[in-house]
Amino acid sequence: MSPKEHPLEFLFHPRSVAVVGASTTQGMGGGFVTALLEIKYPGQLYPVNPKAEELQGLKCYPRLLDVPGQVDYVISSVPAQVVPQLIEDCAAKGVKAIHFFTAGFSETGEADRAEMETQVLHRARELGIRVIGPNCMGLYCPEAGLSFMPGMPNEPGPVGMASQSGANAGDVCRTGGARGLRYSKAISYGNAADLDESDFFEYLAQDPKTEVILGYIEGVKDGHRFLNALRTAATAKPVIILKGGRTEAGGRATMSHTGSLAGALQVFDAACRQAGALRVDSIDELIDCAVAFLFVRGLSGPRVGIVGAGGGHSVLAADEVAAAGLQVPPLPEETQRALAEFTPIAGTSVRNPVDTNVGWGPDGPRLQRETLRLVAEAPNIDVIFFQAHVGWGPGRRGGGGFDPIEQAKQLAVSTGEAMAQFGKPVVAAIRPPLTPEAMEATAAFQEEAAARGLATYPSVGQAARALRRLLEWQAGREAMEV
Amino acid sequence: MSPKEHPLEFLFHPRSVAVVGASTTQGMGGGFVTALLEIKYPGQLYPVNPKAEELQGLKCYPRLLDVPGQVDYVISSVPAQVVPQLIEDCAAKGVKAIHFFTAGFSETGEADRAEMETQVLHRARELGIRVIGPNCMGLYCPEAGLSFMPGMPNEPGPVGMASQSGANAGDVCRTGGARGLRYSKAISYGNAADLDESDFFEYLAQDPKTEVILGYIEGVKDGHRFLNALRTAATAKPVIILKGGRTEAGGRATMSHTGSLAGALQVFDAACRQAGALRVDSIDELIDCAVAFLFVRGLSGPRVGIVGAGGGHSVLAADEVAAAGLQVPPLPEETQRALAEFTPIAGTSVRNPVDTNVGWGPDGPRLQRETLRLVAEAPNIDVIFFQAHVGWGPGRRGGGGFDPIEQAKQLAVSTGEAMAQFGKPVVAAIRPPLTPEAMEATAAFQEEAAARGLATYPSVGQAARALRRLLEWQAGREAMEV
Numbered sequence: 020m021s022p023k024e025h026p027l028e029f030l031f032h033p034r035s036v037a038v039v040g041a042s043t044t045q046g047m048g049g050g051f052v053t054a055l056l057e058i059k060y061p062g063q064l065y066p067v068n069p070k071a072e073e074l075q076g077l078k079c080y081p082r083l084l085d086v087p088g089q090v091d092y093v094i095s096s097v098p099a100q101v102v103p104q105l106i107e108d109c110a111a112k113g114v115k116a117i118h119f120f121t122a123g124f125s126e127t128g129e130a131d132r133a134e135m136e137t138q139v140l141h142r143a144r145e146l147g148i149r150v151i152g153p154n155c156m157g158l159y160c161p162e163a164g165l166s167f168m169p170g171m172p173n174e175p176g177p178v179g180m181a182s183q184s185g186a187n188a189g190d191v192c193r194t195g196g197a198r199g200l201r202y203s204k205a206i207s208y209g210n211a212a213d214l215d216e217s218d219f220f221e222y223l224a225q226d227p228k229t230e231v232i233l234g235y236i237e238g239v240k241d242g243h244r245f246l247n248a249l250r251t252a253a254t255a256k257p258v259i260i261l262k263g264g265r266t267e268a269g270g271r272a273t274m275s276h277t278g279s280l281a282g283a284l285q286v287f288d289a290a291c292r293q294a295g296a297l298r299v300d301s302i303d304e305l306i307d308c309a310v311a312f313l314f315v316r317g318l319s320g321p322r323v324g325i326v327g328a329g330g331g332h333s334v335l336a337a338d339e340v341a342a343a344g345l346q347v348p349p350l351p352e353e354t355q356r357a358l359a360e361f362t363p364i365a366g367t368s369v370r371n372p373v374d375t376n377v378g379w380g381p382d383g384p385r386l387q388r389e390t391l392r393l394v395a396e397a398p399n400i401d402v403i404f405f406q407a408h409v410g411w412g413p414g415r416r417g418g419g420g421f422d423p424i425e426q427a428k429q430l431a432v433s434t435g436e437a438m439a440q441f442g443k444p445v446v447a448a449i450r451p452p453l454t455p456e457a458m459e460a461t462a463a464f465q466e467e468a469a470a471r472g473l474a475t476y477p478s479v480g481q482a483a484r485a486l487r488r489l490l491e492w493q494a495g496r497e498a499m500e501v
Numbered sequence: 502m503s504p505k506e507h508p509l510e511f512l513f514h515p516r517s518v519a520v521v522g523a524s525t526t527q528g529m530g531g532g533f534v535t536a537l538l539e540i541k542y543p544g545q546l547y548p549v550n551p552k553a554e555e556l557q558g559l560k561c562y563p564r565l566l567d568v569p570g571q572v573d574y575v576i577s578s579v580p581a582q583v584v585p586q587l588i589e590d591c592a593a594k595g596v597k598a599i600h601f602f603t604a605g606f607s608e609t610g611e612a613d614r615a616e617m618e619t620q621v622l623h624r625a626r627e628l629g630i631r632v633i634g635p636n637c638m639g640l641y642c643p644e645a646g647l648s649f650m651p652g653m654p655n656e657p658g659p660v661g662m663a664s665q666s667g668a669n670a671g672d673v674c675r676t677g678g679a680r681g682l683r684y685s686k687a688i689s690y691g692n693a694a695d696l697d698e699s700d701f702f703e704y705l706a707q708d709p710k711t712e713v714i715l716g717y718i719e720g721v722k723d724g725h726r727f728l729n730a731l732r733t734a735a736t737a738k739p740v741i742i743l744k745g746g747r748t749e750a751g752g753r754a755t756m757s758h759t760g761s762l763a764g765a766l767q768v769f770d771a772a773c774r775q776a777g778a779l780r781v782d783s784i785d786e787l788i789d790c791a792v793a794f795l796f797v798r799g800l801s802g803p804r805v806g807i808v809g810a811g812g813g814h815s816v817l818a819a820d821e822v823a824a825a826g827l828q829v830p831p832l833p834e835e836t837q838r839a840l841a842e843f844t845p846i847a848g849t850s851v852r853n854p855v856d857t858n859v860g861w862g863p864d865g866p867r868l869q870r871e872t873l874r875l876v877a878e879a880p881n882i883d884v885i886f887f888q889a890h891v892g893w894g895p896g897r898r899g900g901g902g903f904d905p906i907e908q909a910k911q912l913a914v915s916t917g918e919a920m921a922q923f924g925k926p927v928v929a930a931i932r933p934p935l936t937p938e939a940m941e942a943t944a945a946f947q948e949e950a951a952a953r954g955l956a957t958y959p960s961v962g963q964a965a966r967a968l969r970r971l972l973e974w975q976a977g978r979e980a981m982e983v
Binding site for chain 2: 098099121122123127129154170182183184185186187188190193196197235237261263264265266267268271272273275276277300301302303329330331332333334335336337338339340341342346347349364365366368370372374450451452453455456458459462477478480
């Protein structure tokens with residue numbers, strides 16, 4: 020361990036992993052071996068289960084003590100009652116950290132099970148073993164080949180997440196992955212008996228691989244310590260938190276889920292305000308804001324130029340942008356004149372929104388690019404919203420050599436190039452696809468867009484609300500620096 | 502014409518249609534012939550274009566006057582300058598109604614073009630020809646085999662729509678179609694030079710094929726008449742309106758789009774309140790409310806039982822439901838006890854949300870059904886929200902004979918059957934799919950669900966907000982009846 024290394028850094032670099040209680044099916048808890056194989060974990064992987072000799076092509080061991088080599092990290096899928104013995108076995112094998120997928124502890128609300136959690140923690144501390152969980156999915160760290168769920172992005176990236184819920188972390192990583200987000204690490208930490216939100220926020224604050232921090236938090240173990248960790252994190256990088264249990268009904272649910280006291284939302288919000296962190300209301304808003312912070316990064320102001328085909332969609336886009344607190348100023352006279360030179364007068368508008376059909380003709384790509392150039396160069400525009408009707412409705416392949424998937428790619432490439440060349444941020448809004456083929460076109464667009472730093476949103480409203488949050492965050496940051 | 506037939510009924514039953522200016526490509530305006538062929542228009546279909554002898558397998562005529570038979574209905578795709586001559590030709594052929602896809606009239610904001618619109622209207626009235634538009638997509642009426650866009654549902658159904666935007670009408674019909682909505686007719690009427698929102702609301706109010714009326718309105722021609730039409734419509738059936746131009750920026754856009762004065766939102770809202778109509782803010786909310794009115798129909802109260810797998814998703818669902826103004830009451834002790842008899846204690850909750858993994862085991866379907874039965878029979882629950890994790894994340898086929906698409910179908914069938922048997926409304930929330938295969942599974946679920954009257958939503962939040970609107974509408978309706 021280098022002198023500068025954070026004390027939790029070792030968690031993300033196990034040379035060997037044992038999955039104890041690895042399921043022989045791919046259901047309930049059996050997903051860990053599948054997930055680690057899928058992401059190509061490069062170290063030694065040992066499934067442990069007395070009922071199998073082999074598991075997904077790997078030799079399976081009856082007990083942890085039967086594993087021949089060193090074991091750095093244990094994923095526990097055994098029932099709660101077996102955990103005390105497992106801890107002793109871990110100590111004997113020199114295990115440094117245990118992740119307990121195992122549930123059935125304090126979150127049940129039963130006194131004897133809460134007491135068992137306390138004893139497990141006590142014994143682990145005596146033995147110098149760090150605990151993640153119980154009742155959680157553990158670690159996803161693509162750079163190290165760690166994953167807790169199939170279908171997560173394989174490539175690493177700059178988003179770090181600490182989440183009390185494994186399913187929510189998986190949802191953010193998968194759904195955000197389709198929008199181009201890639202992750203340094205996502206930690207699902209459940210009941211937080213040992214390592215908690217403060218530990219992980221402190222870690223992510225100093226992690227050089229993490230540029231934006233996301234959180235899903237149901238309850239906070241130590242308010243004072245959390246406020247410090249949050250301030251440290253939010254001073255270092257943007258922090259966006261989804262608070263589970265923001266209502267009374269949700270708070271009852273957090274108690275059943277992770278045994279967490281949700282606390283008053285006003286207190287949590289005050290902490291976020293003081294620290295300079297953003298609180299959001301849903302997984303989609305968390306992803307939308309992460310996309311804004313990572314792809315758009317800085318906004319010079321709230322003035323939006325809307326470009327795309329469709330008068331009705333243009334009207335609704337203007338409404339959504341204005342309702343989100345951004346602006347849709349009329350373009351300067353000279354910009355309108357220049358657009359009018361090549362935009363047909365019938366069925367269009369060059370005022371802002373620029374409702375244009377030039378992209379449909381044979382000279383489409385050039386004219387679309389020219390449209391983006393003129394709007395980008397307008398002095399009263401800070402950001403362009405491009406309504407890309409990729410994959411909207413049922414896509415159709417064939418028919419005159421038209422390939423919607425290739426066309427979607429080309430549109431993303433040319434829009435990304437225009438953004439780079441004309442020097443104004445562009446975000447693309449795409450209506451959700453309705454057919455498998457339209458989904459392929461959407462995915463193709465999103466992949467090429469992400470590669471070029473072009474943000475994509477499923478609706479203009481979501482884009483507008485996320486950029487509004489980015490502007491608010493920028494203003495708060497400036498106020499702090501004054 | 503029978504004595505009771507509404508004076509606009511003839512619009513939806515043309516025995517022959519001519520598409521004048523039919524494009525030889527499938528782009529810009531060329532879609533009408535494609536759309537009519539796709540929906541199998543049963544009457545005579547005549548493309549008219551001097552540059553082609555044949556178009557998509559149909560004989561093409563140089564001018565309208567060259568068409569041999571009777572022409573009831575004309576779709577005009579010719580440039581605006583040619584329209585005066587076209588009207589004379591229509592009169593000579595005995596045409597009863599013209600739909601002008603043709604744009605470039607009053608919406609351009611140019612005086613000479615606005616004057617041309619006035620003259621066209623004047624001449625059409627002299628000749629006894631009704632006009633739809635200009636600057637619109639016209640008629641979709643699957644029962645009559647009329648359509649203006651490929652990819653619309655082929656089967657008729659109970660939703661009627663009047664829309665000033667063709668793209669928005671198409672979006673509602675296609676996107677809502679995937680959610681199980683089917684349509685009696687959708688009318689895109691653009692600049693509303695002749696037939697306007699009041700005409701179509703009056704028509705839909707008395708149309709026996711229409712049970713729910715949707716509107717997309719940018720501006721109102723005659724406020725007094727519209728208030729009467731809206732009251733007539735909303736007294737007869739639920740009316741849900743998306744108002745384009747609810748902000749100042751949107752209002753500038755409606756002027757460019759259809760030449761409509763958007764007017765003050767407060768005035769429009771007051772009209773909706775007086776009439777008993779709902780106003781919504783987006784296409785998605787319009788669809789969500791239509792799904793609630795058609796599938797859920799009546800709600801006995803705001804108390805929601807949440808059922809599904811995933812602790813974090815359950816917490817967020819409770820928050821979303823409560824934030825929307827509905828309730829998530831703890832289930833009665835005896836219901837919790839009965840659920841606990843077969844629900845594993847680890848990683849679950851039986852309080853409400855019911856966070857249950859019983860569906861994953863070999864006896865999954867029976868236990869899931871038993872869970873739904875117990876929650877449905879709880880006396881303090883009015884509606885069940887079922888978080889169906891169909892297609893969420895990347896679906897995977899194969900692997901132990903597991904077929905996600907077949908499983909999605911079966912889940913919709915069994916949930917629909919449970920709803921019918923246990924007598925409480927159920928709505929299913931499904932996270933948007935991320936892969937083509939997951940989309941197939943989602944579509945399979947949605948199709949089977951719709952066939953059984955089971956409402957589906959892309960998120961718990963959208964479901965909760967739509968049901969809240971349904972409850973508000975019910976309360977308003979009761980207040981009126983008192």
